[in-house]
Amino acid sequence: MQDNQPDNLEDESPSPVPSSAPPPPEPPKHKAGFGIRAATGLCIALVYAAVILFTMLPLGPRVDGIPVFRFFYDLFVILIALAASLEMCRAIANKYAKPLWFFVILNTVLGFSAFYVAHFSSFLFGKSIGGNTAYFFVLAAMCLSCIIFTMFSKKHSMNNVLSTILVLVYPTALFVFMLSLNYLPAEGPANSAILLLFLLPVLSDTMAYLVGSAFRGPKLVPHISPKKTVSGAIGGVVGGIAAGAVVFALSEFMPDGFAVATFDSNIWLNLMHYLIIGSLGAAFVIVGDLIASYLKRQCGVKDFGKLLPGHGGVMDRVDSMILSAVFLYAYFYIFFVLIN
Numbered sequence: 001m002q003d004n005q006p007d008n009l010e011d012e013s014p015s016p017v018p019s020s021a022p023p024p025p026e027p028p029k030h031k032a033g034f035g036i037r038a039a040t041g042l043c044i045a046l047v048y049a050a051v052i053l054f055t056m057l058p059l060g061p062r063v064d065g066i067p068v069f070r071f072f073y074d075l076f077v078i079l080i081a082l083a084a085s086l087e088m089c090r091a092i093a094n095k096y097a098k099p100l101w102f103f104v105i106l107n108t109v110l111g112f113s114a115f116y117v118a119h120f121s122s123f124l125f126g127k128s129i130g131g132n133t134a135y136f137f138v139l140a141a142m143c144l145s146c147i148i149f150t151m152f153s154k155k156h157s158m159n160n161v162l163s164t165i166l167v168l169v170y171p172t173a174l175f176v177f178m179l180s181l182n183y184l185p186a187e188g189p190a191n192s193a194i195l196l197l198f199l200l201p202v203l204s205d206t207m208a209y210l211v212g213s214a215f216r217g218p219k220l221v222p223h224i225s226p227k228k229t230v231s232g233a234i235g236g237v238v239g240g241i242a243a244g245a246v247v248f249a250l251s252e253f254m255p256d257g258f259a260v261a262t263f264d265s266n267i268w269l270n271l272m273h274y275l276i277i278g279s280l281g282a283a284f285v286i287v288g289d290l291i292a293s294y295l296k297r298q299c300g301v302k303d304f305g306k307l308l309p310g311h312g313g314v315m316d317r318v319d320s321m322i323l324s325a326v327f328l329y330a331y332f333y334i335f336f337v338l339i340n
Helices: 029-056 068-093 101-119 131-151 158-169 172-183 187-215 230-253 267-299 314-338
Strands: 219-221 225-229
Touching (some): 029 068, 029 187, 068 101, 068 267, 068 314, 101 131, 101 158, 131 158, 158 172, 172 187, 187 225, 187 314, 219 230, 219 267, 225 230, 225 267, 267 314
Antiparallel strands (some): 219 225
């Protein structure tokens, strides 16, 4: 009798039946992500508010005429300078020669120390040497030291030097202008500049997002930041003008004890100054964002860091602040030191 069974008995094993059960639903990442981002944003806002209040409240003893609580702002600047500089080192090392991070830390410590020694040298010499001058002297010395170190190093090359100098200039050196806002010649200009330092990026970025989302339109610089639009940039300028208007109102109607600078006794000239600061300051905020976007794109990273969940790193939060600080320091220095 012929065997009708197949030669290969293994073929009789039942083939797996595809399961009809649907895959388990993915967790709602967007909701969790939004919650984390919102919580981090709230913490950032509270820190900003604390820095502003400690800076503006004329409480406690004074050092060289400066209330001791104003040094809370200095501590804030120094800490974010260290964090942002190290984040920039990591971002550059992702694609280019690794910066020599110990020179970056050394420059921050010695540079800010030289700033304080020079600024408070009036205790010894009767006249301040100038904190910014001292800081940039240390910066120049650190760049030369980095080159000399690399000359005798077998592990590092000129590419490491160039990466390090980039970090020493951006963002590290720009933080000295942020620190210098606290040392403008009177509390009024210092308070106004610091208020604008925090308000300009917040209101400019908020209005840029709202207007850009509503109107969209042509891209601003698509090869650098594909999401930024011309309408968003216009909204950002409007937000900057709003920030200037807020500080103008405080300069005119702030109660006694809270010094806010008045550029001119004529209310309209005073308003003109603050609207100019708001519009130009918003432009610096936009350029600061674009510079940071360009560097992140060149380094192949999405964010500079992960210290602030949902917001990236410290550098991602202050990229526009450090550039606007340069503008604010220059504007207030010209009108309250050079002209007055």
